[in-house]
Amino acid sequence: MNPRRIDAIIDLAYGALIFVSVVLIVVEGTRVGLALGLGVLVSYALHVIWKMARFDPEWMTQEVEETVEEAVEQSIGEQVDAVQRQIETVDERIDRRPREDEIEDLLEETVADESVDSGDETGETPR
Secondary structure, eight states: OOHHHHHHHHHHHHHHHHHHHHHHHHHTOHHHHHHHHHHHHHHHHHHHHHHHHHHOHHHHHHHHHHHHHHHHHHHHHHHHHHHHHHHHHHHHHHHHSOOHHHHHHHHHHHHHHHHHHTTOTTOOOOO
């Protein structure tokens, strides 16, 4: 038999089962019809995936590669963002620290203040 004919027959059978599930919903009630309908739709989705993989073998590989790439990009992006936030925090801490020239100025002012406070009127540093 021709594989395309078999695929067409299978597709028609799925369509007939979906029609039967709609009829069951109307006649018997929603539980039986919905159960059959959902089962048919899930199996039809699996059939379509199998058919696509059969006619285009690279399709499944490409789908998996795209999914993995997206996951890796998202994960790396989150990690890079976290590292950038840490770097910004460190930069802020460094900016808050006094610089070397500021420390020297503070030391000179402190030494000058101490010499004035010690009672030395000349402003010279005590020996």
